[in-house]
């Protein structure tokens with residue numbers, strides 16, 4: 001069966017794309033799926049560090065495209081899951097080294113041996129974004145409940161529609177329930193209404209995400225039952241085709257109240 | 266001061282302000298109609314309609330209304346009030 005190619009993009013930078021890709025990659029691998037995560041942020045390699053694989057890189061995406069190595073040689077196998085691979089970005093090149101056709105070809109070559117290929121798009125709407133969405137079967141847009149990120153996400157929704165790559169689905173990251181409660185932050189319904197696209201997950205603000213990045217151990221690996229970790233797992237399950245109601249996130253206290261804002265799928 | 270404004274309910278919560286501002290700016294972004302163009306449209310609508318009907322030019326509003334993927338241009342044009350039978 002052919003792999004499903006999933007591109008994670010955002011418009012605005014720093015909203016949590018790489019964090020999401022690392023966590024989804026690991027979460028899907030934990031389900032027994034065969035996964036390749038591709039760092040398409042050429043020149044600003046990050047996904048390797050989030051996964052703790054930065055010391056294992058020999059070749060990269062641009063080496064593959066320019067024929068310096070075979071695709072298999074550039075794949076870095078994860079330390080924890082034998083069926084999880086990283087295709088790293090080149091660090092000393094720029095985005096002009098990759099074309100949309102290159103990305104399509106690379107993904108086609110990976111297609112038969114894997115279940116999911118997840119592409120971590122660079123920020124922006126220029127060439128990096130263009131080549132990142134080219135191979136996508138499905139696109140996830142990450143945003144924060146914040147005016148600039150939502151505005152940029154709307155631009156991306158429009159561009160994806162124009163490319164007939166949609167409909168994209170939305171992850172709202174860094175939600176602060178206590179601020180929503182005070183009316184000092186856009187709530188989930190506001191963002192969905194403004195962007196008019198389907199929601200696939202809500203990830204709360206969580207300092208453990210920084211700790212996880214420090215260690216190169218994505219949050220989904222830890223069994224501390226953080227709500228952010230659970231949110232990533234739920235998104236991964238939805239991607240794998242499972243019906244996971246948003247209500248399962250309901251817990252007593254603050255978050256219980258928060259997820260009243262989330263409308264069911 | 267701000268505290269009292271909020272207490273009196275006169276100051277909208279910033280989340281609501283964010284939503285309203287986004288609603289407007291997204292409508293402009295999606296249609297690439299600038300606020301300046303809206304003003305021009307409004308002036309021309311006033312002049313066209315006034316040629317035929319007496320209106321209240323100060324009350325005219327030309328705005329966007331936004332519903333999911335549908336954006337409408339809405340012109341609200343009050344007629345000049347006059348007494349019945351003059």
Ligand SMILES: Nc1ncnc2c1ncn2[C@@H]1O[C@H](COP(=O)(O)OP(=O)(O)OP(=O)(O)O)[C@@H](O)[C@H]1O
Pocket residue numbers: 010012013014015016017018019020041046121122123173174175203204205206207209210213228
């Ligand atoms: N839910 C969250 N709670 C707290 N911190 C977060 C959360 N999500 C992301 N972060 C932090 O935000 C920062 C940016 O995240 P990340 O690198 O994943 O964003 P990005 O969209 O990939 O950025 P870029 O556009 O530069 O590629 C990181 O320091 C990360 O730890």
Ligand SMILES: [Mg+2]
Pocket residue numbers: 017018019041046120
């Ligand atoms: Mg990134």
